[in-house]
Amino acid sequence: MADPKPNRPSPSRLLRALAGERLERPAWWLMRQAGRYLPEYRALRAKAGSFVEFCKSPALAAEATLQPVRRFGMDAAILFSDILLVAAALGQPLDYGDDGPQLAPLDPKDGLATLYRGSISALDPVYETVRLVRAALPPEVALIGFAGAPWTVATYMVEGRSSRDFIAIKTWAYSDPAGFGALIDLLVETTVAYLAGQIAAGADVVQLFDSWAGVLPEDEFARVVIAPTRAIVDRVKERFPSVPIIGFPRGAGLLYERYAAESGVDALSIDTMVPVGFARDRLASCLPLQGNLDPLALLVGGAALAEGVARIRAAFGDGAFVFNLGHGVLPQTPPEHVAALGRLLAAPSAGM
Amino acid sequence: MADPKPNRPSPSRLLRALAGERLERPAWWLMRQAGRYLPEYRALRAKAGSFVEFCKSPALAAEATLQPVRRFGMDAAILFSDILLVAAALGQPLDYGDDGPQLAPLDPKDGLATLYRGSISALDPVYETVRLVRAALPPEVALIGFAGAPWTVATYMVEGRSSRDFIAIKTWAYSDPAGFGALIDLLVETTVAYLAGQIAAGADVVQLFDSWAGVLPEDEFARVVIAPTRAIVDRVKERFPSVPIIGFPRGAGLLYERYAAESGVDALSIDTMVPVGFARDRLASCLPLQGNLDPLALLVGGAALAEGVARIRAAFGDGAFVFNLGHGVLPQTPPEHVAALGRLLAAPSAGM
Numbered sequence: 001m002a003d004p005k006p007n008r009p010s011p012s013r014l015l016r017a018l019a020g021e022r023l024e025r026p027a028w029w030l031m032r033q034a035g036r037y038l039p040e041y042r043a044l045r046a047k048a049g050s051f052v053e054f055c056k057s058p059a060l061a062a063e064a065t066l067q068p069v070r071r072f073g074m075d076a077a078i079l080f081s082d083i084l085l086v087a088a089a090l091g092q093p094l095d096y097g098d099d100g101p102q103l104a105p106l107d108p109k110d111g112l113a114t115l116y117r118g119s120i121s122a123l124d125p126v127y128e129t130v131r132l133v134r135a136a137l138p139p140e141v142a143l144i145g146f147a148g149a150p151w152t153v154a155t156y157m158v159e160g161r162s163s164r165d166f167i168a169i170k171t172w173a174y175s176d177p178a179g180f181g182a183l184i185d186l187l188v189e190t191t192v193a194y195l196a197g198q199i200a201a202g203a204d205v206v207q208l209f210d211s212w213a214g215v216l217p218e219d220e221f222a223r224v225v226i227a228p229t230r231a232i233v234d235r236v237k238e239r240f241p242s243v244p245i246i247g248f249p250r251g252a253g254l255l256y257e258r259y260a261a262e263s264g265v266d267a268l269s270i271d272t273m274v275p276v277g278f279a280r281d282r283l284a285s286c287l288p289l290q291g292n293l294d295p296l297a298l299l300v301g302g303a304a305l306a307e308g309v310a311r312i313r314a315a316f317g318d319g320a321f322v323f324n325l326g327h328g329v330l331p332q333t334p335p336e337h338v339a340a341l342g343r344l345l346a347a348p349s350a351g352m
Numbered sequence: 353m354a355d356p357k358p359n360r361p362s363p364s365r366l367l368r369a370l371a372g373e374r375l376e377r378p379a380w381w382l383m384r385q386a387g388r389y390l391p392e393y394r395a396l397r398a399k400a401g402s403f404v405e406f407c408k409s410p411a412l413a414a415e416a417t418l419q420p421v422r423r424f425g426m427d428a429a430i431l432f433s434d435i436l437l438v439a440a441a442l443g444q445p446l447d448y449g450d451d452g453p454q455l456a457p458l459d460p461k462d463g464l465a466t467l468y469r470g471s472i473s474a475l476d477p478v479y480e481t482v483r484l485v486r487a488a489l490p491p492e493v494a495l496i497g498f499a500g501a502p503w504t505v506a507t508y509m510v511e512g513r514s515s516r517d518f519i520a521i522k523t524w525a526y527s528d529p530a531g532f533g534a535l536i537d538l539l540v541e542t543t544v545a546y547l548a549g550q551i552a553a554g555a556d557v558v559q560l561f562d563s564w565a566g567v568l569p570e571d572e573f574a575r576v577v578i579a580p581t582r583a584i585v586d587r588v589k590e591r592f593p594s595v596p597i598i599g600f601p602r603g604a605g606l607l608y609e610r611y612a613a614e615s616g617v618d619a620l621s622i623d624t625m626v627p628v629g630f631a632r633d634r635l636a637s638c639l640p641l642q643g644n645l646d647p648l649a650l651l652v653g654g655a656a657l658a659e660g661v662a663r664i665r666a667a668f669g670d671g672a673f674v675f676n677l678g679h680g681v682l683p684q685t686p687p688e689h690v691a692a693l694g695r696l697l698a699a700p701s702a703g704m
Contacts (some may be wrong), residue, residue, distance in 0.1 A: 253605025296522035
């Protein structure tokens with residue numbers, strides 16, 4: 001796909017917000033807006049065996065991507081996929097159990113040599129999903145592609161699963177910075193190709209999810225979160241200079257500001273713990289923001305939802321802003337609460 | 353115990369640092385400095401059945417408390433105990449499995465009425481442990497008592513175990529703020545009595561561990577972290593005005609500054625993710641700091657340990673400061689790395 005002409009005004013409210021435009025009502029979408037909380041997703045999911053097979057079945061993944069937009073009218077669809085398809089494409093067997101992803105942990109001594117290098121065709125079904133979704137969406141609904149950032153993907157590759165203390169990966173990173181750096185470099189390469197493939201297939205925006213950015217001291221954060229993100233952004237932008245890249249260093253806390261200044265991303269997704277006052281005063285002046293309702297406020301609904309939405313709109317309503325959660329939709333969320341959120345966002349805010 | 357005379361100079365390096373004095377070499381102790389990484393602890397632990405029984409056996413718990421100080425010469429001992437003894441004392445059966453604590457989750461509808469109220473004798477063995485330890489320690493080694501802060505203890509009481517998404521407790525807190533507030537109020541009451549009991553038995557310092565402070569948006573953080581901490585501090589200080597209280601809102605990130613300004617604590621324990629530059633410039637001007645080496649740097653040892661220690665001493669060496677980890681010692685830590693840390697801290701810092 002050729003890079004879109006930057007001078008043509010976009011029909012997409014998401015792209016306008018990410019380009020710095022202030023909208024009367026915020027553009028919105030939700031992380032994990034497709035998925036288990038939707039009965040139509042659960043019915044669709046039953047048509048494939050493993051979760052990985054489901055993600056790699058373009059017709060099924062495309063339908064899962066479209067379901068929430070059809071039901072709730074978000075301003076964007078986000079590709080239904082999983083950040084660990086990259087690990088599988090590099091040669092690590094991947095499975096999903098009740099406790100989340102399971103991989104055979106990569107051995108710091110010789111694991112790197114076992115990974116696949118070169119052009120990766122295992123991700124081709126994802127690009128086909130992107131093509132199917134883009135063809136099905138109206139032009140005013142943006143399609144967001146995504147990848148896990150190298151640090152976060154590496155945590156699963158080295159720990160083998162969700163971790164609490166990150167002992168295996170930090171032991172590797174701290175005791176052998178060069179060897180661990182080679183894994184990060186490989187993930188940078190792969191992620192650049194993966195995002196470029198999604199954009200070429202029709203993604204209008206891409207987001208880098210660094211879900212475990214919040215477990216690192218500053219020096220390591222600079223080395224394995226900011227620097228690889230910067231490398232990915234620079235290289236994707238060589239080919240696609242006008243496709244916005246949203247960064248989400250979840251839990252970065254006191255390091256959000258440095259990430260905003262140094263990572264090169266076009267917009268910043270902020271988690272629930274970022275105070276809105278700080279975000280407005282210190283981050284929104286650098287970059288368009290996206291966030292940051294507590295997924296639990298959406299799950300609970302009612303007054304907690306209405307108050308959370310009002311607080312966020314009051315803080316960010318004056319700038320370029322995309323309404324989202326601070327983390328993904330939880331499977332226990334009643335779909336009618338998402339519909340209520342859509343109605344709240346469609347109404348003029350009390351403060352406007 | 354009468355409150356110590358404030359004018360007598362303390363022989364304890366920890367108390368001097370917490371009183372704002374700058375020391376040539378930092379005072380030090382480590383969170384979870386007693387425990388499974390020590391072979392002598394594992395031998396001792398085998399002498400009791402359950403972990404709760406062990407914690408409530410004064411002779412065993414006192415010996416566990418003393419072991420690391422004897423081996424490594426820290427400036428303080430910290431009571432060997434567990435933050436959830438309070439939940440057990442309130443009437444919730446408590447057990448420890450391979451995955452950590454297990455409690456029957458408190459029901460938001462009627463669970464509060466089942467909890468014990470009034471004077472709690474179930475915690476008397478802890479006070480006896482404190483007496484035994486204080487009698488065994490030389491005067492220059494301070495004894496630190498502790499409690500979990502109400503929010504963190506409540507997470508275990510309501511979730512029943514370590515949580516990732518905190519769905520049950522946040523659902524309660526968001527949908528029924530008054531009912532949830534009554535649980536927090538009960539925990540404030542109990543914690544005041546518990547800390548006062550430890551101080552009366554001989555604790556020279558107390559620390560409030562708010563291990564899950566980092567999962568809350570700002571308004572909730574103010575309501576269930578800062579306000580209860582302030583209430584506890586105010587009431588403990590009515591009885592023991594010169595006993596320092598250290599606050600540890602782990603993971604508070606961008607909310608550390610507000611906690612430092614509003615919670616009333618005398619000193620602030622900072623986690624690994626707090627950048628040392630920010631801590632020096634924005635927090636150390638308010639309060640003496642304690643922290644914040646990554647426990648993984650201690651586990652890995654060698655250059656990672658030496659560099660981590662040098663960075664922290666260079667940042668904080670000019671002020672009132674207590675060297676510690678940013679979280680607890682991990683069970684996999686080689687004891688010889690703790691000895692190496694002691695030697696590093698005994699040496700003059702390169703920058704001094």
